[in-house]
Structures are given as C-alpha cells and as structure tokens.
Amino acid sequence: MTSKTPRTWLITGADKGLGFATAKAALEQGDRVVVTVLAADGSHGLSEAYPDRLRAFHLDARDHARFDDVVVQADRAFGGIDVLVNNAGYGLLAVAEATPADKYRSMFEINFFGLAEMTRAVLPVMRRQRSGHIINLSSKAGFGASAGFAFYSASKFAVEGYSEALAMEIKHLGIHVTIIEPGGFRSDFAGPSLVSAKSDEEDYAGTNRMISDYVEQRHGKQQSDPAKFGPALCRLVEAKEPPLRLPLGEDSLQFIRDDIGAISAELDRWEYLSRSTRADE
Numbered sequence: 405m406t407s408k409t410p411r412t413w414l415i416t417g418a419d420k421g422l423g424f425a426t427a428k429a430a431l432e433q434g435d436r437v438v439v440t441v442l443a444a445d446g447s448h449g450l451s452e453a454y455p456d457r458l459r460a461f462h463l464d465a466r467d468h469a470r471f472d473d474v475v476v477q478a479d480r481a482f483g484g485i486d487v488l489v490n491n492a493g494y495g496l497l498a499v500a501e502a503t504p505a506d507k508y509r510s511m512f513e514i515n516f517f518g519l520a521e522m523t524r525a526v527l528p529v530m531r532r533q534r535s536g537h538i539i540n541l542s543s544k545a546g547f548g549a550s551a552g553f554a555f556y557s558a559s560k561f562a563v564e565g566y567s568e569a570l571a572m573e574i575k576h577l578g579i580h581v582t583i584i585e586p587g588g589f590r591s592d593f594a595g596p597s598l599v600s601a602k603s604d605e606e607d608y609a610g611t612n613r614m615i616s617d618y619v620e621q622r623h624g625k626q627q628s629d630p631a632k633f634g635p636a637l638c639r640l641v642e643a644k645e646p647p648l649r650l651p652l653g654e655d656s657l658q659f660i661r662d663d664i665g666a667i668s669a670e671l672d673r674w675e676y677l678s679r680s681t682r683a684d685e
Contacts, residue, residue, distance in 0.1 A: 411641065412436045412482040414475070416465060416522060417492030419443065422541070422589060422633045424450075426489055429634025431457060438478040438485075440465070440492070465492040465518035466510070471525040479529050487641050488526045489539045490519040493559075497615050498601035499608045500554035507601060508555035515559035520566060527574070536579040537641050540567045544587050544656040547649075548663035551611050552618070564649075571648055580646050585660065587653030588626030589633060628653040 413430045417423045418439035427437050431454045440463035441448055448460035459481050461474050478485055493515040496508060523538055530536030545553050546560025564583055571581035602612045633652065640646055651657045671678070 410435050411486040412438070412478070412484055413487045413489060414438045414440075414478050414485050414526065415489040415491055416440045416463070416518075417442075418448070418460075422586070422630055423489070423491040425630045425632075425634040426491065426637050427458070427634070429638050430487075433638055436482045438474075438481065440474060465514040465522075468518065468521040471522050475522075475525045475529065484533055485526055485529050485536065486533075487537045487539065488523065488530075489541070489637065490522055491541050492518060493541060494599065496556045496599045496601075497552050497618060498555065498599070499552065499603040499611050499615075502603035502605075502608070503555060503601050507599065508558075511555065511599070512559050512562075515556075516562040516566070519563060523570070527579075530579045531574075531577055534578045537646065538567075538570070538579065538581045539637060539640070540581065540583050542567075542583045542585050544585050544651065544653075544659045546583070547585055547651075547660050552615050568648065581648065582640060582646050583649045584637075585649060585651040585656050586633070587628060587651070587656030587659065589628045589630050589653065590626045627655050 411430070413427070413435060415423050415427050415430075415437065416439075418427045419441045423439070427439050427448075427450060430437050431450060434457075436457045437454075438459045438461070439448055441460050442462070442464065443460075444462055446460045446462045448458065450458055451460055459478065461477065463470060463474055475485070494511065496503070496511050498507070519540055523540075526536075526538070530538075540563050542560045542563045543556075545557045546564045549557035549561075567581050567583045574581070602608075602615055636652055640650060651660050
C-alpha cells in the first residue's frame with residue numbers, strides 16, 4: 405500500500421522492537437522516516453533498503469539538549485514532520501520499597517521527560533504547518549497499575565496526563581495527540597529492555613514471585629505480534645479524527661475495560677461520601 409501523500413515520521417528509540425516495526429511499516433507504504441537510535445554511528449537496519457527515505461541519528465533519550473538539533477535535521481531533510489512517535493522507553497518491574505531513586509529517576513528521564521522534551525522540540529514545526537500527529541507510547545500500565553509496576557506505571561500515568569492536556573491545547577492548531585496503550589507484545593520489553601528489582605523482606609514474597617514469573621515465563625509468549633504494531637499506527641494516522649487513547653492488543657483492551665468497571669463500581673459504592681463535602685447552600 406502506498407500513501408496518497410507521503411508523510412514524514414520522526415520515531416524515537418527505533419533500533420528494534422515497536423519503534424523498528426513502525427519505521428518499517430511507514431517505509432513500506434512509501435513514507436519518509438527519521439529515526440533515533442542508540443548506535444553511536446547512527447546505523448540502522450533499514451538504511452540500505454531505503455537510502456532515500458530514511459535518516460537515522462544517534463540519540464540518547466536522556467540527552468535532551470540534542471533534541472532540537474535532531475528535529476532541525478529531520479525538518480531540513482524532508483521539509484516538515486507529520487508524525488512524531490515518542491517510542492523511546494524501558495520497563496522497571498520492582499518492589500516499590502526496594503527500588504532506589506537512581507533506578508526510577510533514570511527511567512523517568514526517558515519515559516516521561518524525554519517524551520515531553522521531544523514533543524516540545526517538534527511542536528514549532530507542526531504549528532508552522534498547522535498540522536501533525538503526536539503519538540505517545542504509554543502502556544496498559546499507564547491506565548491501571550499492577551503490583552510490581554509502581555514506578556513504571558507512574559511514568560506512564562505521567563505520559564497520559566501530559567498527553568490529555570496537550571491534546572486540548574493544540575487541537576485548534578490542527579495537531580492531534582494519541583496515547584498508545586500496548587498490552588504484551590513479543591518485543592524486548594519482558595526481556596533485555598526490562599529492569600527488575602526484588603526485596604529481601606519476606607513481606608514481599610508474593611510480589612517477588614510475580615516478578616520472577618513475569619521475567620522467566622512471559623518473554624516471547626505475549627499475545628501480540630510486534631510486526632503488526634507498525635501497520636496499526638499507519639492506519640491510525642489516516643484517520644481524520646483519531647482517538648485520544650488507543651489500546652493495542654486484546655489483553656490491553658480487556659484490562660482497561662475491567663479497570664473502568666472496577667472504578668465505576670467503587671465510585672457508586674462510595675458516592676455518599678464523595679457527595680458529603682458539598683457546601684451548604
């Protein structure tokens with residue numbers, strides 16, 4: 405399939421996994437793609453196949469000072485940026501009490517602060533165009549938390565709150581925002597891209613077992629295929645009115661529906677107390 409009008413994508417963290425899959429799908433349909441990678445020489449596995457429509461730049465997502473330069477080069481190469489995919493990030497599966505600050509703060513630098521700073525760098529280009537689509541990678545854990553994911557969920561909850569407010573601020577400029585909430589994909593998330601930490605306290609034995617089971621049993625057995633992630637995003641950007649949130653994967657869809665149901669039931673159960681603070685008229 406070839407796009408009627410080729411788009412220019414900027415995709416962060418596209419060395420492998422979901423970022424790589426997105427770059428591949430966009431290139432296959434005739435679009436132009438700029439990717440950021442961790443490889444020091446800026447090499448990318450798709451460069452030889454698409455020399456005219458792919459540009460790759462080395463970028464550590466913690467190096468926020470270089471974001472403007474990458475955006476300038478992307479804009480100069482292809483004359484604009486139509487789609488920004490903030491994909492760079494990694495997971496942290498850990499007992500909250502046992503997690504030192506240096507472990508979770510470095511994750512926030514990439515998962516949230518890097519995303520926000522890259523968005524800030526791209527927005528002047530999209531405002532100039534009066535068009536664009538910002539796609540921010542969250543997770544089903546960004547909608548509802550689970551034991552062992554306290555800090556990872558917190559970083560993705562931050563993405564969701566930021567993205568929802570941002571969407572309101574820039575919609576009138578013709579710029580869309582979509583939060584992607586993937587479930588389990590057979591990428592590196594449950595493997596090399598996942599940092600984990602356990603507790604020595606017997607009180608957390610159950611959470612420790614859950615962490616071990618997740619790492620040892622889940623990797624490579626997730627429900628969704630990474631190769632289908634990119635094509636889904638390509639279909640998304642074709643929509644005239646794209647959604648604010650898009651769960652990807654049956655597990656994410658069911659998890660979010662269950663969480664909404666539980667929240668709704670709890671609101672009903674405690675409604676009398678919620679209303680008890682009303683000021684007397």
